[in-house]
Amino acid sequence: MSIVFENVTKAYDAPVLENVTLQFADGKITALLGASGRGKTTILRLLAALEKADGGKAHADGKVGYLFQEPRLLPTLHAFANVRLVCNSDADAQHALALCKADALADKLPSEMSGGERQRVALARLVAFGGDVWLLDEPFSALDAATKAQIIENLMPLLRKRTVILVTHNREEAALADAIIEL
Amino acid sequence: MEQTKQKKLKKLLCGVLTLAFWIAVWQLAAIAVGREVILPAPFAVCRRFAALAVTVPFWRATLFSLLRIMGGYAAGVLVGTLLGTAMHFFAPVRVLFSPFLTVVKSTPVASFILIAYFIITDTVIPIFITFLMVLPMMAACVLSALSSTDPMLLEMAKVYHFSFGKKLRALYIPTVLPQFLSQALTALGFGWKAGVAAEVLCTPRDSIGKYLYEAKTYLETVDTFAYTLLIVLISLALEKLLRTLTCRVRGGAA
Numbered sequence: 001m002s003i004v005f006e007n008v009t010k011a012y013d014a015p016v017l018e019n020v021t022l023q024f025a026d027g028k029i030t031a032l033l034g035a036s037g038r039g040k041t042t043i044l045r046l047l048a049a050l051e052k053a054d055g056g057k058a059h060a061d062g063k064v065g066y067l068f069q070e071p072r073l074l075p076t077l078h079a080f081a082n083v084r085l086v087c088n089s090d091a092d093a094q095h096a097l098a099l100c101k102a103d104a105l106a107d108k109l110p111s112e113m114s115g116g117e118r119q120r121v122a123l124a125r126l127v128a129f130g131g132d133v134w135l136l137d138e139p140f141s142a143l144d145a146a147t148k149a150q151i152i153e154n155l156m157p158l159l160r161k162r163t164v165i166l167v168t169h170n171r172e173e174a175a176l177a178d179a180i181i182e183l
Numbered sequence: 184m185e186q187t188k189q190k191k192l193k194k195l196l197c198g199v200l201t202l203a204f205w206i207a208v209w210q211l212a213a214i215a216v217g218r219e220v221i222l223p224a225p226f227a228v229c230r231r232f233a234a235l236a237v238t239v240p241f242w243r244a245t246l247f248s249l250l251r252i253m254g255g256y257a258a259g260v261l262v263g264t265l266l267g268t269a270m271h272f273f274a275p276v277r278v279l280f281s282p283f284l285t286v287v288k289s290t291p292v293a294s295f296i297l298i299a300y301f302i303i304t305d306t307v308i309p310i311f312i313t314f315l316m317v318l319p320m321m322a323a324c325v326l327s328a329l330s331s332t333d334p335m336l337l338e339m340a341k342v343y344h345f346s347f348g349k350k351l352r353a354l355y356i357p358t359v360l361p362q363f364l365s366q367a368l369t370a371l372g373f374g375w376k377a378g379v380a381a382e383v384l385c386t387p388r389d390s391i392g393k394y395l396y397e398a399k400t401y402l403e404t405v406d407t408f409a410y411t412l413l414i415v416l417i418s419l420a421l422e423k424l425l426r427t428l429t430c431r432v433r434g435g436a437a
Contacts, residue, residue, distance in 0.1 A: 050338055064342070072339040076357040085353060086343045129343055 002026050002133055002163050003047060008056035016042050022181060029164040031174035034183030040167040044135040062132030069137045071122035073110040079121040080106040087128035096128035099154045101147055115142040127158060134164045140173060223405045232409040247389040252378030255310040259317025260367060267325025284319040292377045296384045305385040312381035313374040324366035328359040364429040371425055375418050
């Protein structure tokens with residue numbers, strides 16, 4: 001199993017996860033649905049080793065790529081440089097930007113982009129990074145319907161090649177998954 | 184283009200008029216006092232300054248003072264930057280050096296000069312004092328700037344396996360640079376003043392401070408003013424130089 005999530009407990013000021021066990025099938029897309037505050041992002045953060053569980057086991061094996069809810073682009077670098085930082089060649093960065101419909105943004109700074117554009121560049125960075133497991137936290141939330149459809153079409157072959165956990169509020173997006181877990 | 188020229192001309196004219204106003208105030212005050220030994224007139228000071236400026240000792244003193252103080256400043260910036268960086272990344276270094284920085288920042292510069300006078304040779308004291316004034320300023324600035332690095336971007340760097348070098352280039356340097364350059368400019372003024380003060384108290388050979396001290400001792404008030412004018416002019420020139428360099432570095436970083 002590339003992802004283990006067993007009897008996990010995690011609390012901040014209040015408990016978020018209490019003795020939670022989840023199954024994520026290898027090489028499949030699993031959608032996590034649920035209202036705000038149910039611990040969806042916490043699950044991703046635990047699997048990305050950004051947080052430690054208070055109890056239980058939570059880890060993802062292999063190279064883990066994480067798309068944060070916020071784009072988290074480096075503000076002093078252009079879109080291309082942001083993507084290029086995580087991959088080995090200019091061609092890989094360019095290809096990733098093209099797949100995410102962000103090639104026209106290559107020379108723009110994050111401050112010169114809209115929210116949707118920044119999200120496309122952040123997606124391109126994840127694509128350029130690659131990895132065995134992708135943790136996606138509301139990856140399409142800032143995109144308009146047409147752009148979202150195009151990008152999903154471009155990314156589906158990549159999503160099908162790895163284990164993916166997709167956090168979303170959108171049932172249409174959840175329908176892309178092989179399995180849905182409601183929290 | 185024409186508007187920019189006009190703006191520059193207006194700024195220059197404004198500067199000249201402001202300077203003229205204060206020189207006039209000085210002149211009127213000198214007339215009111217009526218004794219050159221207490222307050223010399225601006226013309227007398229400028230004439231003396233011009234006379235000193237054609238002598239070799241004047242330029243030797245200027246050169247050696249500059250070398251000493253700028254040496255101390257450069258060492259203070261370098262060591263302060265390294266110390267601030269080490270304090271950010273290594274908690275024991277932070278614990279160990281925080282009291283040291285607090286003490287150095289709160290101790291009067293004159294105390295350090297007098298203590299140093301017993302321990303080290305007079306030519307090294309201005310270097311040491313400038314170093315000591317600049318070091319805590321730069322260390323505190325670098326520490327505070329590094330601590331203000333966006334934690335969200337640090338998480339992103341962790342997830343995407345940034346090496347330390349990559350983090351330094353892409354994250355830390357762009358965060359620290361604006362505060363660092365601004366503090367380096369402030370520290371230059373402090374360092375220069377502290378260095379000259381050390382020269383006045385320790386009177387090393389070939390130093391502006393020594394000539395300033397002698398002028399005061401022999402009640403050569405015009406000379407005191409002339410050397411003070413020199414100190415102010417050098418300070419302004421250094422600030423201008425560093426400001427130009429700063430603009431270039433900022434332009435390059437952007």
